[in-house]
Structure formats: structure tokens, C-alpha cells
Amino acid sequence: MLKIENLVLTVTDPDTGQETEILHGNSFELAQGQALGLVGESGSGKSMTLRCILGIEPSGARVDGSIELDGTDLLGASGEALRRIRANDLALIAQNPHGALNPVLPVGRFLVEGMSDARSMSRADAEAKAADLLRQVGIPDTERVLHSYPHQLSGGMLQRVVIAGAISGDPKVLLADEPTTALDVTTQAEVVAILDEKRREHGLSMIFVTHDLDLAAAVCDRLAVMRDGEILEIGTPEEIRDRPRTEYTRALMDARPLLYPEGHEPAAFLSSTGSVDEEAGS
Ligand SMILES: Nc1ncnc2c1ncn2[C@@H]1O[C@H](COP(=O)(O)OP(=O)(O)OP(=O)(O)O)[C@@H](O)[C@H]1O
Ligand SMILES: [Mg+2]
Structure with a gap:
């Protein structure tokens, strides 16, 4: 599906002309259908990796190597072809849902505008589809949410809307960049569970970026440990946990905060989605 080889990103300082890899x-x-976790401390290059895949690296940066999606070389693709692939096949879910939503548009309009087939649908059909998307991400109170503006909804609710928007376009790959960092812990677990469920239902591939090794291990088939712009090792969560191949991975494991005493981890952590009507209000 997605094959990345020898990816090198080089930026040039506009003032000094100095190049930094x-x-x-x-x-x-x-x-x-697989999920890969990108884990590593701040500044290790997780977001930059996603930006290279999306073609939104910083201006003046150079990307070398190859990024193939379903056999198409994204770095070789021309402007229009690349734009189409990005719009159709890739979906980004970022840390802060506010960035993805237009503050002056009601949520329903955002969802309808994101639908690839919206133009061939009547308004009523498009709205029905938007409501259905919201129900799929555990929002029962669709009427109210569709007519709300982003500032009227909580972060957790907005992230659900962004996920609904992301799956509406039937992408092949979800790129989730710390999609729950801005949320409180309970909402985090719910949003991760929804993301996981939608990914499985739709057979999507996902790159899941996080600082949180335990979360990555719960969601992903494999983990890639990054440090200073380099992937140090890739393995299953068990391999990374039980047989870390680098000192750095071991240190990362040791440094992670233990949320639950060992032996008391909540087994049901990702087992149910649940639906929330925290803001149903009335
Ligand atoms: N616009 C930019 N121009 C040049 N270098 C940048 C730019 N943005 C980030 N960098 C550098 O690229 C490196 C990787 O940054 P990146 O944002 O990918 O880290 P990250 O792993 O996503 O960190 P975090 O967990 O804090 O989000 C860092 O050294 C950073 O200083
Ligand atoms: Mg980042």
C-alpha cells in the first residue's frame, strides 16, 4: 500500500543558505489495513515524516528517496495527479481539530463540502449522509451538531467530526498526528477507540503518531521508534517492549509514565466505542 524508501528531508535556511538534514x-x-505507530520524543521527525507523505513539507525543503502509494511514486507525480491522490487517498487527522474545521461554517457544511460525491447529491441526501457519518463516530444528537459552529462543541466532539470527515472521502491511508493529545484522558480513550473501529471497518491503513508508547502499542500492529530524524527500529509492540534493540528504545520504555500499576491495566481499554451525549444538553 504505502512504501517509503530512503526518505531524506533537507531544509535550507533562507537567510544563510545553510542546509540541514x-x-x-x-x-x-x-x-x-495495518496500523504503524511512529513514536519518539519531541523533535524526532514524526510530523515531518507525515508532511513529506502529504507533500506539505516546509517551503524550500527538499525531499529525496521514494514514497509510493499503491504503486504511484508520490514524489514523481505531477502537480494535478498528486493533488488528486492526496485529496482522494490520504486523510490527515491532526492534534488540534480546530485547525481542520472552518470556524465560520457549521459542522454540517464542513462535512458536506468534504464529500467527494456531494455534487451529484441533493441537499437532503447530502445532509442525511452527514448525519449518518456523525452517528458512525458515536454522535447521536446529529441535528444539533450539524448546525453547530466549531466553537460551540467540545474538543472531543470536534475530533469525532474530523474523523467523520476523514472517512467520508474513503481514503486508503489515515495519517493521525497525535490525534488525541489535546483531549482529556477519558475523551482520548473514546476518540482512539472510534478511530480504531473505523479503521478496521473500512480496512484503512494508518500511521499513528504519538508520544505515548502504551497507546501506540494498543492501537498499532507495528511500531517505529524515531530519534533525531532516524527510525531506529521497527517491530511489533511485543518485540519493542520485550526485546528492544537499542538503548534508546529501552530508555523510552523506562521513561513512560505508568498509568496503571502493572497487572492492573484495564483490559477493556479499546474494546468498546460507546457513544457520548455529553453535550446533548437538553
Ligand atoms: N518549518 C521548519 N523548518 C525547518 N525545520 C523544522 C521546521 N519544523 C520543524 N523543524 C525541525 O524538524 C525536526 C523534526 O520536527 P517534527 O515536527 O517532525 O518533530 P516531531 O517528532 O513531530 O515532534 P513533536 O512530538 O514535538 O510534534 C525538528 O528538529 C524541528 O526543529
Ligand atoms: Mg509533531
Whole structure:
């Protein structure tokens, strides 16, 4: 599905002309339906990796290597072809849902505008589809939410809306960049569960970026540990946990806060989606 080989990102300081290599030749593959976790401390290059895939690297940056999606080389694709692939096949879910939503548009309009087939639908059909998307992400009170503006909804609710928007376009790959960092812990778990469920239902591939090793291990088939722009190792969560191949991974494991005493981890953590009507109000 997604195959990245020897990815190098180089940025040039506009004032001094000095070049800095940010990603140092990373390779990984992502099969259909699989989830890969990108973990590593701040500044290790997780977001930059996603930006290279999306083609939104900083201006003046150079991307070398190859990024293949379903056999198409994204770095070789021309402007229009690349734009189409990005719009159809990739969906980004970022840390802050406010960034993805237009503050002056009601949520329903955002969802309808994102639908690839909206033009061939009547208004009523498009609205029905938007309501259905909201129900799919555990929002029962669709009428009210569709007519709300982003500022009228909580972060958790908005992130659900963004996920609904992301799956509406039937992408092949979800790129989730710390999608729950801005949320409180309970809402985090709910939003992650929804993301996971939608991914499985739609057979999507996903790159899940997070600082949180435990969360990544719960959601992903494989983890890639990044440091200073380099992928140090890739393995299943069990391999990374039980047989870390680098000191750095071991340190990262040791440094992670233990949310639950060992042996008391909540087994049901990701087992149910639940639906929330925290803001149903009336
Ligand atoms: N616009 C930019 N121009 C040049 N370098 C940048 C730019 N943005 C980030 N960098 C550098 O790229 C490196 C990787 O940054 P990146 O944002 O990918 O880290 P990250 O792993 O996503 O960190 P975080 O967990 O804090 O989000 C960092 O060294 C950072 O200083
Ligand atoms: Mg980042």
C-alpha cells in the first residue's frame, strides 16, 4: 500500500543558505489495513515524516528517496495527479481539530463540502449522509451538531467530526498526528477507540503518531521508534517492549509514565466505542 524508501528531508535556511538534514534516509512499509505507530520524543521527525507523505513539507525543503502509494511514486507525480491522490487517498487527522474545521461554517457544511460525491447529491441526501457519518463516530444528537459552529462543541466532539470527515472521502491511508493529545484522558480513550473501529471497518491503513508508547502499542500492529530524524527500529509492540534493540528504545520504555500499576491495566481499554451525549444538553 504505502512504501517509503530512503526518505531524506533537507531544509535550507533562507537567510544563510545553510542546509540541514532533518530526516536521514528512513524506510518503512505499510500494508493495507495495518496500523504503524511512529513514536519518539519531541523533535524526532514524526510530523515531518507525515508532511513529506502529504507533500506539505516546509517551503524550500527538499525531499529525496521514494514514497509510493499503491504503486504511484508520490514524489514523481505531477502537480494535478498528486493533488488528486492526496485529496482522494490520504486523510490527515491532526492534534488540534480546530485547525481542520472552518470556524465560520457549521459542522454540517464542513462535512458536506468534504464529500467527494456531494455534487451529484441533493441537499437532503447530502445532509442525511452527514448525519449518518456523525452517528458512525458515536454522535447521536446529529441535528444539533450539524448546525453547530466549531466553537460551540467540545474538543472531543470536534475530533469525532474530523474523523467523520476523514472517512467520508474513503481514503486508503489515515495519517493521525497525535490525534488525541489535546483531549482529556477519558475523551482520548473514546476518540482512539472510534478511530480504531473505523479503521478496521473500512480496512484503512494508518500511521499513528504519538508520544505515548502504551497507546501506540494498543492501537498499532507495528511500531517505529524515531530519534533525531532516524527510525531506529521497527517491530511489533511485543518485540519493542520485550526485546528492544537499542538503548534508546529501552530508555523510552523506562521513561513512560505508568498509568496503571502493572497487572492492573484495564483490559477493556479499546474494546468498546460507546457513544457520548455529553453535550446533548437538553
Ligand atoms: N518549518 C521548519 N523548518 C525547518 N525545520 C523544522 C521546521 N519544523 C520543524 N523543524 C525541525 O524538524 C525536526 C523534526 O520536527 P517534527 O515536527 O517532525 O518533530 P516531531 O517528532 O513531530 O515532534 P513533536 O512530538 O514535538 O510534534 C525538528 O528538529 C524541528 O526543529
Ligand atoms: Mg509533531
